[in-house]
Amino acid sequence: MTNSNSAPAVSYFIADLHLADNRPDITACFISFLQHQAPHAEKLFILGDLFEYWLGDDDDSPFVASIATALKTLSAQTEIFFIQGNRDFLLGKAFAKRSGMTLLPDVEKISLYQQELVILHGDTLCTRDVAYQAFRKKSRSWWWQGIMKNLPLFLRKRIAENYRRKSAASTAMKSQDIMDVTQEEVERVMAEQQVNLMIHGHTHRPAVHHFTSDNNARTRVVLGDWYDQGSWLKFTPHGYELLNQPFDKS
Template sequence: PADALFILGDLFEVWIGDDAALQPGFEADCGELLRSTAERLPVFLMHGNRDFMVGPAFAAHCGITLLDDPTVLSLHGERWLLSHGDILCLEDTDYLAFRAQVRTPEWQAAFLARPLEERRALARSMREQSEARKQTPEMLWADVDTSAARGWLQRSRAKTLVHGHTHRPAQHDLGDGWQRIVLSDWDAAAHPPRAQVLCLSPAGPQRVDLR
């Protein structure tokens, strides 16, 4: 059994505000599942590019802890640097500009002031635009910048960066004893389904398929 659960972003396809979980439906059901999980072990959640609007009210209701990006985890005598990973994709300049805009308190306050259904419609539109961008040639190779990743590791005094976002599960040697571990995305509807976790134990990191 695990001692703790770390979710490094994009637990939800979209999150339009904590008040969405106050109504019966998918968001409320997810909240109850998180709450029941948090009663058994500590649960930590980092914002991703899809669910960056998850707020302290929902976290408190579920009994989970929101993490900064990046976060250093000290475990088994090692320092692990945890990140969603999107901010390190330096070639994706359009997305980084969008990210900077939507992470401001002013943008988020204006978004949350809209009616719930209007927020749902806007989120669907942004999601469709995001999916369309993924098919463009420049997005097919946009990835974490190696120099930036090395800089993060050096400043944090960690040896391993663990992140998601790119959906390209792999383990990269960055030189000088540093490495980058990329998590898989989850998709139960894929063929075959994808549901993989990374276990950090005294023996080292190990990928486990939960399919």
């Protein structure tokens, strides 16, 4: 805990910002969040897809540097935790250190304000999307990542942009049901982690879902994306709520 004892007990969760240098509106909203909301928090959890795509920790572009600097500034007073998403799974220890973040595994059980919960990006819950799960398995392998990380940066960028176009085309042809989480997988993970609360992103469908499984009342909170507005979950000892902030149109 890096805040003083007088700091209010509050933590924030965000995901699916998809930051890119061609979306300055998202970047401006995120920087504003880091400067005005996040400093009041004890912890900030970023649950994946902070970036539209991540080329590697050796990306030294001015855009990446500006995000790293803003996060590093915040980390002096607020703990920042990061779980890799499906767009930035190559983000590693070097960038995390540069930006003052602590990397967490794909699925992490935490205790927050005397409540145990499990956090994750959420893509692993979408088990009906067989094609994506096959790609995910391949892209997390040591050999695939080794090949990618050894390619020149400009070539990695070309590959990432090509994958993004193919992904968009593939997504447009998939049903909403396939791209959403599988309830059975949600319940399996929560039972395995022995928790009654789950927080994740990925599906871009912000909502709070209440259900019962194994005779336990359980809740799944889905974080919103940042395509059209800023979106975050405010978590306190008294509860939690999904909040959003319009982009500055000026």
